[in-house]
Amino acid sequence: MENKTDFQYPHTFVLLGASGDLAKKKIYPTIWYLYRDNLLPKNTKFIGYARTKQSLEDIKEKSKKYIKVRPGEEKKLEEFWKANDYVTGSYDKRTDYELLNQHISKFEKGPTANRIFYLAVPPTVFEDVTVNIRNACIAIKGYTRVIIEKPFGRDDESSDKLSSHLASLFKEEQIYRIDHYLGKEMVQNLLTLRFANQIFSPSWNRENIASVLISFKEPFGTEGRGGYFDSFGIIRDVMQNHLLQILSLVAMEKPVTLNPNDIRDEKVKVLRHIKPIQLENVLVGQYVGNPNGQGEEKLGYLDDPTVPKGSVTPTYAITVLYIDNSRWQGVPFILRCGKALNERKAEVRVQYKNVPGDIFEGHAKRNELVIRVQPGEALYLKLMSKSPGMKFDLLETELDLTYSVRYKETDVPDAYERLILDVFTGTQMHFVRNDELKEAWRIFTPVLKELEEKHIKPLSYVYGSRGPPEADAKLAECDFKYSGSYKWQKPTPS
Numbered sequence: 001m002e003n004k005t006d007f008q009y010p011h012t013f014v015l016l017g018a019s020g021d022l023a024k025k026k027i028y029p030t031i032w033y034l035y036r037d038n039l040l041p042k043n044t045k046f047i048g049y050a051r052t053k054q055s056l057e058d059i060k061e062k063s064k065k066y067i068k069v070r071p072g073e074e075k076k077l078e079e080f081w082k083a084n085d086y087v088t089g090s091y092d093k094r095t096d097y098e099l100l101n102q103h104i105s106k107f108e109k110g111p112t113a114n115r116i117f118y119l120a121v122p123p124t125v126f127e128d129v130t131v132n133i134r135n136a137c138i139a140i141k142g143y144t145r146v147i148i149e150k151p152f153g154r155d156d157e158s159s160d161k162l163s164s165h166l167a168s169l170f171k172e173e174q175i176y177r178i179d180h181y182l183g184k185e186m187v188q189n190l191l192t193l194r195f196a197n198q199i200f201s202p203s204w205n206r207e208n209i210a211s212v213l214i215s216f217k218e219p220f221g222t223e224g225r226g227g228y229f230d231s232f233g234i235i236r237d238v239m240q241n242h243l244l245q246i247l248s249l250v251a252m253e254k255p256v257t258l259n260p261n262d263i264r265d266e267k268v269k270v271l272r273h274i275k276p277i278q279l280e281n282v283l284v285g286q287y288v289g290n291p292n293g294q295g296e297e298k299l300g301y302l303d304d305p306t307v308p309k310g311s312v313t314p315t316y317a318i319t320v321l322y323i324d325n326s327r328w329q330g331v332p333f334i335l336r337c338g339k340a341l342n343e344r345k346a347e348v349r350v351q352y353k354n355v356p357g358d359i360f361e362g363h364a365k366r367n368e369l370v371i372r373v374q375p376g377e378a379l380y381l382k383l384m385s386k387s388p389g390m391k392f393d394l395l396e397t398e399l400d401l402t403y404s405v406r407y408k409e410t411d412v413p414d415a416y417e418r419l420i421l422d423v424f425t426g427t428q429m430h431f432v433r434n435d436e437l438k439e440a441w442r443i444f445t446p447v448l449k450e451l452e453e454k455h456i457k458p459l460s461y462v463y464g465s466r467g468p469p470e471a472d473a474k475l476a477e478c479d480f481k482y483s484g485s486y487k488w489q490k491p492t493p494s
C-alpha cells in the first residue's frame with residue numbers, strides 16, 4: 001500500500017544492524033538530527049534490531065560520541081531516546097521477525113501506519129533479512145519501504161541476482177538504494193546549475209569542453225578495514241557508484257520534468273552511451289608506507305594486518321570514460337579516486353578548451369568551472385581578466401561562490417539527513433534505480449575482471465602524497481591541462 005505519506009500517521013523506523021558501525025556513527029546521529037529539527041512525523045517510533053544481546057542504554061552509550069547535542073537540547077535528546085527501542089533477534093529466523101512484527105504493531109494505533117526498514121547489515125545476511133521482512137513484517141495498514149546500502153553486488157552477475165531477489169519481494173517504489181553522494185549539497189546542485197542557468201547550457205558540450213575531471217580523495221587508508229576493502233577495492237568502493245553518479249548528473253540531457261523518474265531516465269540514457277571501460281584507460285595504484293622523516297609514520301596498505309599478503313587490490317584509480325553521443329563524443333570524462341592521499345577532497349572540474357584565435361600570444365589560460373563537493377562547498381569559475389591598474393597584462397582570476405562566505409547563516413545538512421527524510425516523504429529522486437545500477441555494472445565489470453584475472457600490479461604511491469606520479473601524465477594525456485600558475489586570493493572577510 002503506497003502513497004500514505006501523510007505525516008499524521010504513526011511511522012516505525014526499523015534499523016536492522018543496530019549494533020554495527022554504520023548505525024552508531026551515522027544512522028543514530030542522523031535520525032536524532034531529523035527528530036531534533038521536527039522534520040519527522042510526530043508519531044515516529046525507532047526500533048533497533050540486531051543479534052547482539054544489549055539494551056537501549058548500550059546503544060545510547062555507543063552512539064554518544066557521534067551524536068552532536070547543542071546546549072539546551074538535552075531534554076529533546078531524552079525524548080528522542082524515549083521514542084527508541086531495541087529488539088534482539090537473528091537475521092535468518094522467521095520467528096524472530098514475527099516477534100519484531102508484534103513489537104512494531106503495538107505502536108500502530110489507528111487506520112494507517114507506515115514502516116521503513118533500514119538495512120545496515122553486511123551483504124552476507126541481506127537475502128535472509130529481506131525475505132523475512134517480506135514474510136513477517138510487511139505493513140498491513142500503510143506503506144513498507146526498505147533502504148539498502150551498498151555494496152549492491154560486486155559485479156554485473158551478483159548485482160543482477162540481488163536485483164532479481166529484491167524485485168521478487170518488493171516493488172521498485174519500495175526500494176531506496178542509497179548512494180550517499182546523491183545526498184550531498186553540491187551534487188544535488190548540479191541539476192540546478194546546469195538547467196537553471198542559460199550561461200552554461202550552450203557551452204556544455206564537446207565544442208567547448210576539453211575534459212571533465214571528477215575526483216575523490218581521502219587522507220587516510222584502510223586502517224583495520226582492510227578485510228572488507230580488499231575484496232572490493234577503490235573502483236567498487238567509490239568510483240563505480242559515487243563518481244559515476246556524479247558523472248551522470250554532469251553529462252545527462254535535460255529531463256522532461258523534475259519528476260524523479262524523468263531524471264533517472266536521463267541518467268540511465270547517458271550511461272547507455274558509455275562503452276565498457278578498456279584496460280588501457282585505467283591506471284591503478286596502491287599506497288606504501290611513508291619513508292622515515294616524512295611526517296608522522298604511516299603504514300602501507302600491505303602492512304595492514306587485515307590485508308592479505310601480496311594483495312593487488314587498488315587503493316587508487318584513474319579511469320577515462322567516453323560518452324558516445326552527439327553532445328560528448330571524444331570528451332574525456334576522467335574519474336579519479338584514492339585513499340591515503342594528501343587531502344580530503346571531492347570535486348568536479350569542467351575544463352574548457354583553449355580560446356580559438358588567441359590574440360594574447362598563448363597567455364590566455366583555460367577556463368575551468370570547479371564544483372567543490374567537499375570539504376567546504378564552493379563553486380568557482382576560473383577566468384582571465386585584465387590585471388587591474390595601468391598594466392594591460394592578463395590575470396588568472398575567478399568568480400567565486402564559497403558557501404561559508406555567501407550563505408553564512410545556512411547550515412548545510414548532512415547527506416544522510418536529506419536521504420532518510422526523502423524516504424519518509426517518498427521521493428526517490430536521489431536514490432539509485434535498478435536500471436542505473438545495471439548500467440553501472442555493465443560499464444565496470446569487464447575491466448574489474450580483467451584487472452583481477454591478469455593480476456595487474458598497482459603502481460605504488462606514498463601515503464600522504466597526491467597519488468602515483470604517473471597519474472598526472474595520464475591526466476595530461478586526457479586533455480586535462482594543469483598550468484600551476486593559478487593563485488587564489490582568499491577573500492578577507494569585511
Ligand SMILES: NC(=O)C1=CN([C@@H]2O[C@H](COP(=O)(O)OP(=O)(O)OC[C@H]3O[C@@H](n4cnc5c(N)ncnc54)[C@H](OP(=O)(O)O)[C@@H]3O)[C@@H](O)[C@H]2O)C=CC1
Pocket residue numbers: 215217345370376378379380398400401402466472475481482483484485486487488
Ligand atoms: N571558494 C573557494 O574556496 C576557492 C578556493 N580556491 C582554492 O585555491 C586553491 C587553488 O585553486 P585550484 O582550483 O585548486 O587551482 P589549481 O589550478 O592551482 O589546482 C590546484 C590543484 O591541481 C592539482 N594539481 C597539482 N599539481 C598538478 C599536476 N602536476 N597536474 C595536474 N594537477 C595538479 C592539485 O589537486 P590534485 O592533487 O587533486 O590533483 C591541486 O590541488 C585550492 O586550494 C582551492 O581550493 C580557489 C578558488 C575558490
Ligand SMILES: O=C1O[C@H](COP(=O)(O)O)[C@@H](O)[C@H](O)[C@H]1O
Pocket residue numbers: 180218237238346
Ligand atoms: O562510500 C564510501 O564513502 C566514504 C567517503 O564518504 P564521505 O561522505 O566521507 O566522502 C569512504 O570512506 C568509504 O570507503 C566508501 O565506502
